[in-house]
Amino acid sequence: MFKKIVRGSLRGLRRMRAAGITLAVAAAAVALLALTSEGRHKGIGTYDSGKAQAFVESLQVGQRQPSGESREIGGRTWYRVAEQTGTALWLEPARGQIALENTRTGALWLGNPGEKELAQANAKGIWATNLLSPILFRYLDEGQSNEKVTNTVDQEAKVEWVALDRGVGVLYSMDKLGFSFYVEYTVEQGELVVRLPEEGVREKGTKRLVSLELLPFFGASPNGPEGYLFVPDGPGGLIRFNRTYSSQLASYAFPVYGYDPAVWSVGAYENRTDIAFPVFGLNRGTDSYIAVIERGAANTSILAAPAGINTAFNEVHTRITLRNYYYQPIGLGDGNWKNVYQEQLAPVEVQIRYLLTDKDKSDYVGMAQQYRRYLMTHEQVPTLREKNGADYGQGSPPLMLNLVMSAAEPTPTGEKLVVGTTFKDAAGIADVLAKAGIRNLNVSLTGWNNGGFPGRLPDRFPVEQQLGGESGLRQLREQLAKMGIPLSLNDAPFYATDKRANGFSARSEAIKNINGTTVSWSQGGDWYGDADIPDFYFLTPSAALKKWQRTLTSLKRLGIEGVHVQTYSHGFGDYRADSYTTREASLGTLQDMLDQASAQLGSAQTVAAAYSVGHAEHLSGMALDSNYDLIVDEQIPFFPIAIHGLATYSSNPGNLRRNPTVEFLRDIEYGAVPTFMAMTGDTRDMGRTNFASMFSGQFSLIQDQIVEQYEAYQTASTDVWAGFIEGHRQVAAGVYETVYEGGRKIWVNYNSQPFKADGIVVDGLNFKVVEEGRA
Structure with a gap:
């Protein structure tokens, strides 16, 4: 039972996007190798309670009256604590509420609803005080496992503050519970920056914090004016005001970047497209804002609820995880596990930047353009034309062609190689497409390495001899270069297989999950029967980066000019006691890998997500469809609008679409470039490999489809694709x-x-x- 649930839930949760599609690399799912005994692993992190205590004690906070200009809003006195570039920050010191004013337009964004709106809302019980509170949080009583939801008002928080350069730091202390939170509110370049330091969370006594929500009602608006909440569902989603929603309808609440493969989270069973960019927002007619989670995004979830679900207000915000809630095995038999909370408090620094839009740019297009400006200014992402020259993008769009070269097929006695395309075949395919008029072709190869895919990862070399070996690869590169076609190799730097003499030690180089056991990713199970085959492992970020540097040296020696970095999920934590790594740090390692590939080879491609923008020239697997949650009213191309011109992107290969016509039209509408996945051999031969779902990919059968569809993309995007x-x-x-x-x-x-x-x-x-x- 235990294994079946693991297999089913993780298969739905985490889908590997390799070369722009969901590859069935993990036929079953994650397996937890050595089930731990109860209480063996407490869960680790970088948080130090002693440092947190010292940090809080060092704050020069007090309850003196702020010295700035004051004004009355809703019967309460507010003080201006900062003003910069047309934006003023206001503090209401009694409750620690804040407000942001656009001094150019007079628009005021309250951190909590005003008194007039609150009176009309007629909220009761906990929601009445929630609406007054700048912070909501959940905690556990000693020895209990039922979360309690409360806020800083109900808990009569002592509010103290200290003036900062361009803002204010506020300490909310709830001595009866033993909790305190220190939050900094500042304005930078006319934008509100809200920062929760890692040491800004303090926990004393026997009660345990689970999560907290910063500014849960920032800009919250009642029904009346037309407006909407923006959530990062798929390419983007709107939850419109003034709709009638059932009180039984669940709020939008999903983790940024999906669930961590190293934390088997309770409730993580949704078969859905993960959030790929940490942005949310709110439009209230003529004004809007977006909020970007700049730091700690992988530890947060996006929450949104229209009026009528929780309160009479439309609201959207983020929830910060302070303790993971996960399944802990407690024995060796199937079904022996329990739900537990991480013993050690594990906050990380979280920083959220709120950006206001101009009145004539307040719709979702303007909000997406504001995110684009954020990427260009704060993340220093250049445009494609800035990076490649003013004429870049003139002419036909690129066709991203991923060729499946070979794959390993498990057998009861080992593995055998299934060849899909040789290097000579690849040159022939490129020549056929070039003669058909496709000049802007970009070729990438999957399964070029020793043993095919996955082969002997992390050992990739020598180049698979049955494909033509190193000499065949060099010859292919030279032939493509004469036709002006760039060549990239697909690679999975975080993967390792359990094979002898492949340069990998699971004991020292595989990540560990929150239970303290090694994480493996079984290839067996549903698809392969009882074949005794090796598992995948996730390399620790430090081990992966070290091996990656050697890989790039070898690829450069071969003359390869680009690499497509394949990833599994959106990063993962590593809970090794001697080398704990946060999920966000592993994403930083991926960024380093991409930067190194671009610098040493010339180009890099990878999965379409916010952390890839600016580090890769092309993003594959762009989500162009929503999750069809009942609470989301409308799908919009927010992320495509934001990054078009900063990177090219593609969705599912044209020959592997579930709904071919609609997905093709979506590509056209959302500005994606065409992509196909092909091989010269019969795809049925791949039925017991990682490419078993590649039902339609034999080049001779899809050649005409590629040419016909490419001509349509040319009509739509020639000269504008960059x-x-x-x-x-x-x-x-x-x-x-x-x-x-x-x-x-x-x-x-x-x-x-x-x-x-x-x-x-x-x-x-x-x-x-x-x-x-x-x-």
Whole structure:
């Protein structure tokens, strides 16, 4: 029973996107190798309670009256504690509430609803005081496992503050519970920055903190004016005001970057697309903001609730995890586990930046453009044209072609190699496509390494001889170079297999989960019967980075000019007692790998997520579809709008789509470049490999489809595929418009019937360029 639940839940939770699609690399799911005995591992982290105590005691906080300008809002006195670049920060010291004022427009964003709105809301019980509180939190009584939800008002928090450069630091102390939180509110470049230091969370006594929510009602608005909450669901989602929602409908509440593979979280059974960018926001008609979780995103969840679910207000915010809640095995038999909370408090530094939009840019397009500006200014992400020259992007869009070279097929006595494409075959495919008019081709190879995919990872060399060996790879590179076609190799630097003499030690180089056991990822189970085959392991970030540097040296020696870094999930923690690594730190290691690849080889590709932007030229596996949560009213291309022009991106390969017509049209609407996955051999031969789900990929059978669809992408995106998206709207039911810089407008019709407007006809299930604009 235990193994079945692990297999089913993790298979749904974590899907590996390799070369732009979900590959079935883990046929079953994560297996926890050595089940721990109860209480063996307490869970570790970087938090030091002694340092936290010293930090709080060192704060020069007090309850003196702030010296800034004061004003009355809702019968309470507020003080201006900072002003910069058209933005003023206000503090209400009695409760520690804050407000942000746009001094250019007069718009005021309260951290909690005003007295007038509260009176109209007529909230009762805990929600009445929640609405007054700048912080909500959950905790456990001693010896108990039922979470209690409370706030700083109900707990009569002592509020003290200290003036900071450009803001204020506020300490909320609840001595009866033994908890305190120190939060800094500052303005930088006209933006509100909210920071919770790691040592800013203090826990004394026997009660245990579980989570806290910062500014849960910032900008919260009652129904009335048209507006919406923005959540990072798929490419982006809107929860609109003024809708009637059942009180039984659950709020939107999902972890940024999904669940950590090293923490088998209770309730982590959702088969859904993980949040790929840490942004949320709120539009209240003529004004809006977005909030970017700059630090600690992997320890947070995005929560959103329209009016009528929890309160009479539409609200969106983040919840910070302070203790993981997970399954702990307590024996060797199936089904022997219990739900436990991490024993040690494990906060990390969290920083959230709130950015206001201009009045004429307050819709979701303006909010996405604000995120783009954030990436360019705060993350220093250059545009594609800044990086590659002013003429970059002129002409036809690139076609990303991933060729499956070989894969390992497990057998009862070991593994055998299944060849899909030789290096000579790959050159032939490129030549055929070039002669068909596809000049802007980008080729990547999967399973080029010794033993095919996954082979003997982390040992990749020598290049698989049955494909043509090193000499065949060099010859392929030279042939493609003559045609002006870049060549990339797909690689999985965080993966290791349990094979002899492959340069990997599970004992010292595999990550450990929160239970203190080694994390493995079984290839066996549902697909392979009882075949005795090796497991995958996750390399610790330090071990992966060390081996990666050697890999890049070898690839450079081969003349390879790019690498596609394949990842599993969105980072993972490592709970080794001697080398604890946070999930966010592992994402930092991935960024280092991408930067090294770009510097040493020339280019890097990887999964489409916020942490990849600025570190990779192309992002694969872009989520262009929502999770269809009932609470989300509308899907929008927020993330594509934000990063178009900063990186190219692709979604599912054109030959492996679940809904071919709709997904093709979505690519056109959202500005994705075309991608296909192919091999020369019969894909049925891959039925017992990691490519078993590649049902339609034999090049001879999809060649015409590739050429035909590429011509459609050319029509839509020639000359604009490297520029910004400047507009998007719904023209009519099932009809959407995308506008590029320069003025090109494209209408996409998802209806089966033709759409007619303004003298323009768009055929059913088709698109049309309705205005060329200027290139």
